[in-house]
Amino acid sequence: MDHTGLLIILSSPSGAGKSTLARRLMDWDDSLRFSVSATTRPPRPGEVDGEHYYFIAPDAFRDMVRADQMLEHAEVFGNLYGSPREPVEKAMREGRDTIFDVDWQGGQQIRASALGGHVVSIFVLPPSLPELERRLRARGQDSDEVIAGRMQKSRAEISHWAEYDYVLINDDLDRTEADLRAILTAERLRRDRRAGLGAFVKKLMEDDA
């Protein structure tokens, strides 16, 4: 292995399909790892601590931020969310690619982080706002009040679309998954080519010295 792992950022307004797409990508390629975030929001029915999120108290969250244990963190919909730093750095050293499901603030912070890896950012749009609301309701996990709050914030999240390398409209799930696979394959080739050429050029210079 002569490369570091990719950092793959997925952002979207809540309910556009990031978690569903991330799960599908990991079923396609089991070498991908998901960055399990820490959050102060309460678990939804069926969510497992350490698998979907690390559910922690606000004080514990703030302690982690103070100890520089979060690669990025933000307040989203009135709760704190953050990506623990250590597992990401370990995956990068091991050459494993990491998927992040984070909002635009997290996306900006990961891009600006000093990790020095190859970052690929993807924004997922819903086909329409009524369809976004339909998906949030169909998921059946949030109250009307929570859904209204998320819909109200959706425009602010969408306004950051142009900061991303790729923008996909998640109308047909199979099609969006296929687009994501193509992006990942191409970005891995770019990363590998760069890493391979670096070694080649170094050797070329040494041979000539």
Ligand SMILES: Nc1ncnc2c1ncn2[C@@H]1O[C@H](COP(=O)(O)OP(=O)(O)OP(=O)(O)O)[C@@H](O)[C@H]1O
């Ligand atoms: N292309 C699609 N067509 C129809 N339904 C979809 C599509 N993509 C995702 N969904 C459904 O929409 C709902 C929301 O998807 P998901 O939970 O993946 O969104 P999310 O972006 O991760 O949301 P959040 O930001 O709140 O975590 C789920 O019930 C999922 O099955």
Ligand SMILES: Nc1nc2c(ncn2[C@@H]2O[C@H](COP(=O)(O)O)[C@@H](O)[C@H]2O)c(=O)[nH]1
């Ligand atoms: N900046 C971060 N945003 C995160 C992180 N983990 C999740 N999120 C975003 O929060 C909302 C809501 O998520 P939900 O699970 O409560 O529906 C969603 O848009 C996520 O992308 C994180 O670690 N950092």
